[in-house]
Amino acid sequence: MTELLHYPFTIVRYFVPEFIHRMRRSREVVEKPSPRQGIAMCDLLMPRYMRKGDLSIQDLVDVAVHTSKVDNQGIAQRVALEILMDVEESDSELPELDTDALLGLMAPRNEEKLKFEFGEENDVVQGEIKPLYDSEDDIFRKFSSKPDIGVGPGEDELIKQAIKEYKNRRDRATRLKLAEFLKLKLLNLAIQFKRKMEFLNRPIIRPYQYGDDPDDIDEDRSLENIFDQGKTADDVSYDDFFIRKKEKRKKAIIFILDISNTMFYQLEGLTSIHYSVMSLVPLIWSLQEERYGLVFYESNSHIHKELHEEQDIDEIVDGLLYLVTSTTGDVEKIFKGTQGTQTWGGTMPTMSLRWALETLRDAGDRTEKICFFFSDFVLDEPGVLTPEKAENYAIIGKMQDLGIHVVACVSPLAKGGVFAPYTENVLKMVQESGAEMIETEKPSDFLDRVQEFLEQI
Amino acid sequence: MSDGEELRFPELLQKSIVDGIRIENQVILKGQYDMAYRLLMDSIDSNVTPCLVGPPGVGKSLLARKVAEDTGRGFYEVFFDENMTPSRLIGAFDPALVVRRGRAVESFEPGSLMRAMVEGGLFVAHELNRATEFCQNSLIAPLEERHYHLYPFGMIKAHENFAFIATQNPIETSGTYRLSRVLVDRIGCWIRLTYPDRETEIEILRVNAPAFNMAEKTINKIYEIVNDTRQNSELEIPASPRAGIYLTRLVDRYMERFEDDNAAIRFFAPSVLSKEMRVRDPTKSVEGIINEILEKRLE
Numbered sequence: 001m002t003e004l005l006h007y008p009f010t011i012v013r014y015f016v017p018e019f020i021h022r023m024r025r026s027r028e029v030v031e032k033p034s035p036r037q038g039i040a041m042c043d044l045l046m047p048r049y050m051r052k053g054d055l056s057i058q059d060l061v062d063v064a065v066h067t068s069k070v071d072n073q074g075i076a077q078r079v080a081l082e083i084l085m086d087v088e089e090s091d092s093e094l095p096e097l098d099t100d101a102l103l104g105l106m107a108p109r110n111e112e113k114l115k116f117e118f119g120e121e122n123d124v125v126q127g128e129i130k131p132l133y134d135s136e137d138d139i140f141r142k143f144s145s146k147p148d149i150g151v152g153p154g155e156d157e158l159i160k161q162a163i164k165e166y167k168n169r170r171d172r173a174t175r176l177k178l179a180e181f182l183k184l185k186l187l188n189l190a191i192q193f194k195r196k197m198e199f200l201n202r203p204i205i206r207p208y209q210y211g212d213d214p215d216d217i218d219e220d221r222s223l224e225n226i227f228d229q230g231k232t233a234d235d236v237s238y239d240d241f242f243i244r245k246k247e248k249r250k251k252a253i254i255f256i257l258d259i260s261n262t263m264f265y266q267l268e269g270l271t272s273i274h275y276s277v278m279s280l281v282p283l284i285w286s287l288q289e290e291r292y293g294l295v296f297y298e299s300n301s302h303i304h305k306e307l308h309e310e311q312d313i314d315e316i317v318d319g320l321l322y323l324v325t326s327t328t329g330d331v332e333k334i335f336k337g338t339q340g341t342q343t344w345g346g347t348m349p350t351m352s353l354r355w356a357l358e359t360l361r362d363a364g365d366r367t368e369k370i371c372f373f374f375s376d377f378v379l380d381e382p383g384v385l386t387p388e389k390a391e392n393y394a395i396i397g398k399m400q401d402l403g404i405h406v407v408a409c410v411s412p413l414a415k416g417g418v419f420a421p422y423t424e425n426v427l428k429m430v431q432e433s434g435a436e437m438i439e440t441e442k443p444s445d446f447l448d449r450v451q452e453f454l455e456q457i
Numbered sequence: 458m459s460d461g462e463e464l465r466f467p468e469l470l471q472k473s474i475v476d477g478i479r480i481e482n483q484v485i486l487k488g489q490y491d492m493a494y495r496l497l498m499d500s501i502d503s504n505v506t507p508c509l510v511g512p513p514g515v516g517k518s519l520l521a522r523k524v525a526e527d528t529g530r531g532f533y534e535v536f537f538d539e540n541m542t543p544s545r546l547i548g549a550f551d552p553a554l555v556v557r558r559g560r561a562v563e564s565f566e567p568g569s570l571m572r573a574m575v576e577g578g579l580f581v582a583h584e585l586n587r588a589t590e591f592c593q594n595s596l597i598a599p600l601e602e603r604h605y606h607l608y609p610f611g612m613i614k615a616h617e618n619f620a621f622i623a624t625q626n627p628i629e630t631s632g633t634y635r636l637s638r639v640l641v642d643r644i645g646c647w648i649r650l651t652y653p654d655r656e657t658e659i660e661i662l663r664v665n666a667p668a669f670n671m672a673e674k675t676i677n678k679i680y681e682i683v684n685d686t687r688q689n690s691e692l693e694i695p696a697s698p699r700a701g702i703y704l705t706r707l708v709d710r711y712m713e714r715f716e717d718d719n720a721a722i723r724f725f726a727p728s729v730l731s732k733e734m735r736v737r738d739p740t741k742s743v744e745g746i747i748n749e750i751l752e753k754r755l756e
Contacts (some may be wrong), residue, residue, distance in 0.1 A: 018668055031638065040645030043503035044496075066646050070627065073649065104705060160660045210566055211545035217552060236553040250539065361735075366539060394740050 008045075008055040015083060016041050019064050022079045029072055040067045057084055067076065123415060179325040183281075183317060189394045190282035193447045196285060197454070208241040218244040251370060252288040252307060252363035254356040257332070258375035259323065260298040260347040262419070263411070271413035275376040277324045279409060280438040281317055282447060283372065288313045291367075293359055299346035307359050347379055350388060353395040360404045368457060369404040374440065375428065376411040378422045400434035405457055407450070412441040483664045484523045488657045490516065493648045497524050500646045501579075501620040506600050508585065508623040511558055511650030513733060514697025516661075517624040520650075521581045522722060530618055531578030533569040537588035543595040546570045547605065560609050571607075574599060577616030586636055587625040593640050600643045652687055655680065665702040667711040675718040676753060679705055685750045686734060692746060694735040704729045719755040726751055 005011060016038050024032045044063045061080045068076035082088075088311050205221060208214075222241040231240065257280060263273040284292065294304040294316065304319070305311050323331060353373075360369040380389050399406050408430050414423045431437055438449045476693040486494050493509065497520065509517040518534075525532040535546060546568045556566035573580035580594070582588070598605050603615040623644060637720040654659065658688040662676050679701055686695035707725045708718065 031641070034642045036642050036645065040503075040505045043505045044499050044646060047499040047502045058594070064498075067505075068647065069641065070647050070649050072645070192525060210551075211542060212553060213542055213544045213567075214549055216553075221551075233556050236556050238551045238553045241552045354564065391740055398740075 002053040004056055006054045012042065012045060012055070012060070012274070014224065015060055015064075015080075018083050019076075019080055022083065023068070023072070026075060026079065031069065031072075034069070035432045037067050060084065077316065127406075148170055167326065175245055175325045179321045180323055180327070181435050182278075186278065186281045187285055187317075189443055189447065190285040193282055194286035196451055202246045204344065205242050205244050207244050210238070210241050210356065212245075216243040216245050218242045223416050240414040250364070251287070251292075251368045252360055253287060253290055253292040253369075254360055254371045255292060255294045256306070256346070256349065256356060256371065256375075257294070257296050257320075258298075258349065258373075259296045260378075262347070262376055262378040264331075265413070265418075267416055267418075270413075272376040272413045274324050275411045275440040276409065277320050279443045279446040280318050280372075280374055282443055283450060284320070285313060285317060286447075291357070293353060293420070295352045297347075297349050297352040299348050299357055301348075301351040301355060303355065307363060308327055348388075349373075349375070349379065350391050350395070353392055355401070357395050357404070359401055360399070369402075370457075371399060371404055371406045372409055373406060373435070374409040374411075375415045376419060377426045378414070378419055378421065379407070379426045380422070382421050382425065393429050396430060396433035406433070407436040407453065408435040408437050409440050409446070410437055412439055480519065480522055480550065484519060485657060485661050485664065486514075487660065488654050489650055492658065493520055494523065494649055495647055496648050497521070497526075497622065501528065504603070504647035506623065506643060507646040507648055508620050508625060508644045509648050509650055510625050510627055512652070512694070512697060513626055514699030515650045515652060517650060518581070518583065519701070520580070521622045523700040524620075524622070525579040525581075528579070528618075528620075530620065531576055532581070533573040533578050534583060535569055536583045537585060537592065537705045539587070539589055541588065541592055543592055544568065546595055558607065562610070562677070563684045565607075565609065566646060570596075570599060571605070571613070572617040573621075574603075574605065574613065574619050577618030579620045582621065582623045586623060586625045590637065592658065593637050593718075597639055597643060600640070634659060637708055652684075652695075653698060654689065657686070658683075658701065663700055666705050671705065671709045671712075675708065675722075676705065678718065678722060679708065682722065682750055682754050683730070685754065686730065686747070689746060689750070691741055692734055692738055692743075694733060696730045696734055700730050700733060703718065723751055723755060 019041070020033050020035070020038045023029050034225060041063045044067065045055060046057060048059050059078060061084070064080035065073045065076045161338070161455065205218060208217060208222075225242060226236055226240050229240070257276060259273065263276070264271050284294070291307050292305070292308075293307040296302045305316065356371045360371060363369055379392060380386075396406050408427075410427065413419060427437065436453055436454070438446060440446050484490070497507050497509075499505075501524065509520065511517055521534075522532060524530075526743065535541065547566035548571045550560055550564050551566050554561075558564050567575070567620055570580055572578065588596070596604075599615065599619075600621055603611045603619060605615075607613050608722050650659070659676055661680060663671070666676070683696045683701040683704070684700075686692055704722070704725055706720045707729065711725075712718065712721050715724065727744050727747050728749055734743045734747075736743055736746065
């Protein structure tokens with residue numbers, strides 16, 4: 001590396017284009033270098049040469065490294081050394097084609113399965129596989145409760161009956177019809193909610209300040225103000241002008257949805273997953289312009305959408321509605337996978353909460369951070385608080401400390417006769433951890449409460 | 458505020474205006490800093506735009522300031538966030554003056570980038586990856602072609618001494634925007650700064666101790682404590698050299714209040730080091746980890 005090149009022009013003329021060429025061919029480099037990088041390499045070599053009267057091999061490696069983006073600097077160093085040592089390219093060969101994989105790509109796609117093969121699984125809990133709830137043998141049916149569900153005036157009963165009627169039908173066409181119907185009704189509600197939220201972000205009219213964009217000047221209001229004051233052109237100052245601007249604080253939101261076994265227990269024909277999804281769908285649709293992430297959990301956590309990831313909102317809504325229009329058996333098949341070795345259906349929200357905390361913590365100081373946690377909150381055995389379970393409350397508390405608002409979206413079934421002994425203490429502890437408690441009994445009421453909450457923060 | 462105080466402020470402000478802020482302490486140009494400084498100088502000499510990439514507190518701003526000072530350039534800086542607008546960066550017409558004089562040069566209030574371009578200064582764009590797309594687009598022409606089209610004047614050509622340095626933080630993803638490829642392509646030199654090596658950091662601590670007479674063993678202890686936070690896998694963001702400097706200054710300044718240097722470090726370290734540190738596991742606390750490190754190093 002110490003060998004000096006007193007007449008380096010020939011080697012530079014070879015080295016620079018060869019380096020750019022190899023970096024472009026490299027499979028490891030995602031963003032390929034442009035001709036500008038080659039120009040920058042030559043530009044950076046020139047002062048060194050002028051200063052010393054020669055160039056060393058190290059100089060060539062340095063400019064190759066430093067003109068490459070930080071992520072690529074390791075690769076750049078290797079490629080530069082390979083060129084200078086006259087070594088063949090190490091990673092430009094095309095991979096051998098795997099015929100099985102190709103055949104797999106040509107196989108017919110299973111739409112339902114593909115729809116739910118998102119996210120990642122973590123924290124797999126080994127153990128006995130619990131039988132899933134079977135709606136035909138509903139031991140909870142004898143317990144009476146009065147929860148109701150609805151999406152707006154006059155439609156509550158209609159929706160409720162539709163879900164009850166079609167929920168257990170096995171034919172796919174009926175289910176799709178139900179999903180379509182629900183989507184229509186819920187998105188109507190979402191549109192209303194979104195309009196209300198836009199009203200909250202009404203334009204603020206304030207005097208012009210240096211640094212404002214003159215294009216934002218409200219000419220009518222400004223002229224009115226100037227005339228009202230009786231000012232002439234010579235008397236006018238910049239703060240006589242008004243600018244009209246929508247002041248809106250960006251939000252980063254994580255939606256956590258519990259899909260554990262108890263969420264599928266039904267009382268009077270409805271389950272907690274129904275209540276949660278009916279409230280979650282309009283909420284997520286109306287907040288789609290914010291940055292948001294979505295995670296489902298049971299024994300495992302299934303990250304459906306990362307905060308910065310872009311996904312079609314229709315696909316997300318369809319995926320959520322599938323949870324209420326499909327049988328629990330179908331849902332189990334999707335999340336359990338095909339191997340049959342993973343426990344499905346337990347209640348382990350820790351990984352999801354931790355993911356929400358880490359994601360929101362990194363989401364920016366100027367961002368309003370909110371975590372909506374949809375669950376029936378059957379998290380603990382009554383009177384037993386294991387360290388793992390205690391961590392859930394610690395994370396919720398930590399979120400509050402970091403300025404993250406936690407909204408516990410509680411299924412009305414949580415307070416029902418069966419679940420009450422399990423949830424009484426949990427709900428108390430969640431509330432004591434600082435979470436805002438909102439029931440998901442009726443989507444319209446739920447959205448009103450969310451609106452009140454968003455107005456406050 | 459009383460009338461008397463209000464009257465005094467303009468005089469005080471007038472007195473406080475200086476031509477340029479000088480760097481008070483010596484800048485240690487050793488190891489990675491020597492390499493980074495030379496790369497910055499070469500980039501500026503060659504009209505290649507450099508970007509310093511590194512965690513907070515490793516000296517990115519100081520290096521940029523040092524370059525401005527050593528090359529005799531005016532220093533202009535902007536910290537990007539979502540509230541930064543092109544009008545603040547480039548400048549905007551004062552609407553009142555526009556009413557009187559039209560869109561004339563006198564009606565234009567320049568932003569710091571336009572000032573640096575016209576006056577030939579060094580413009581430092583801090584936290585470039587927090588700039589909005591709107592702002593990123595405003596930087597493209599000044600970075601590459603060294604000009605900016607300003608309606609209705611036309612093309613503004615940058616002074617030949619105009620230089621641009623960007624900084625960004627690889628860890629701080631908070632509120633960041635993806636840098637557009639056209640902007641990335643116009644940044645010709647990426648200089649990575651990490652935590653300095655032992656010898657360099659100890660020297661940094663020493664020159665930043667106000668009295669310059671701190672015992673070698675005390676500086677070593679502070680370095681070891683700061684460095685231990687970087688070796689601790691439970692910490693996502695460890696203590697920066699800047700945190701080490703603050704701790705050194707406090708210990709050096711108030712040593713006589715304590716029975717020995719261990720007591721002084723024990724007193725100040727939790728408050729100074731924990732300000733920027735972040736744990737991976739939410740059930741652990743920064744203070745707990747710092748106390749563990751202090752126990753180990755000061756036993």
